[in-house]
Amino acid sequence: MVQARIDFLGSGHFRPLADALSTAAAEFAVERPVVLDVGAGTGYYLAAVRERVNARAAVALDISKFALRRAARLLPDALCLVWDVWRPLPLGEASVDLALNVFAPRNAPEFARVCRDGATLLVVTPLPRHLQEIAEGARLLDIRPGKDNDVAASMADGFETIESRTVEFQMALSPADVGNVAAMGPAGHHSAPSEAGFSTPASSVTAAFTLQVFRRRIREVSKT
Numbered sequence: 001m002v003q004a005r006i007d008f009l010g011s012g013h014f015r016p017l018a019d020a021l022s023t024a025a026a027e028f029a030v031e032r033p034v035v036l037d038v039g040a041g042t043g044y045y046l047a048a049v050r051e052r053v054n055a056r057a058a059v060a061l062d063i064s065k066f067a068l069r070r071a072a073r074l075l076p077d078a079l080c081l082v083w084d085v086w087r088p089l090p091l092g093e094a095s096v097d098l099a100l101n102v103f104a105p106r107n108a109p110e111f112a113r114v115c116r117d118g119a120t121l122l123v124v125t126p127l128p129r130h131l132q133e134i135a136e137g138a139r140l141l142d143i144r145p146g147k148d149n150d151v152a153a154s155m156a157d158g159f160e161t162i163e164s165r166t167v168e169f170q171m172a173l174s175p176a177d178v179g180n181v182a183a184m185g186p187a188g189h190h191s192a193p194s195e196a197g198f199s200t201p202a203s204s205v206t207a208a209f210t211l212q213v214f215r216r217r218i219r220e221v222s223k224t
């Protein structure tokens with residue numbers, strides 16, 4: 001499924017999302033940040049953000065070695081580590097200025113540990129209407145409403161919510177694009193694209209996401 005992601009992202013259909021993420025990063029992050037992408041996949045979004053903010057260092061974590069091999073090729077100067085997000089992250093406390101999480105699992109306590117006070121965390125989740133025109137034909141899983149609220153609640157101990165933005169655009173997809181986007185998520189899929197029974201191009205398909213901006217709360221100084 002990594003190839004489907006590479007092919008779909010390579011087609012440029014999600015470029016507006018990479019642009020929105022980069023714009024938010026430039027707006028909220030400190031200058032020359034250390035950037036961490038958890039669940040970085042093939043590194044597509046980290047590459048876009050890193051360039052936009054002129055990052056001092058970039059770290060990509062993902063459990064898939066196949067995806068990360070691709071990320072390492074795209075980001076030769078970045079640290080790309082095969083890592084399970086549910087383990088303690090391989091970074092020091094308060095070492096990250098800007099963290100990204102795009103359609104990937106979130107370990108809130110670990111995000112809070114590695115982010116320095118005031119650091120920016122950008123989280124992207126799909127909205128229920130994401131890919132709605134092809135959801136049935138491509139047998140995509142339903143996207144639960146209120147995902148953004150769940151994310152904010154799960155982050156609340158370590159992060160305050162600064163802003164929530166809707167990123168929405170239309171895409172003209174070929175049958176191959178539909179197969180790739182179905183195979184790669186974030187909506188997920190029940191069957192291989194070739195079994196999903198779509199063969200016609202979808203002229204206008206909705207891409208719809210929530211981009212949440214969080215700020216790491218100031219740590220309390222322990223009085224001992």
Ligand SMILES: C[S@@+](CC[C@H](N)C(=O)[O-])C[C@H]1O[C@@H](n2cnc3c(N)ncnc32)[C@H](O)[C@@H]1O
Pocket residue numbers: 005038039040041042043044045061062063064067083084085086101102103104105184185186
């Ligand atoms: C839908 S993909 C998104 C990838 C990338 N952020 C993007 O949008 O192109 C979800 C990613 O999370 C990764 N992932 C899933 N479970 C993980 C875990 N426990 N630890 C680290 N990465 C994980 C997958 O390997 C996959 O690359």
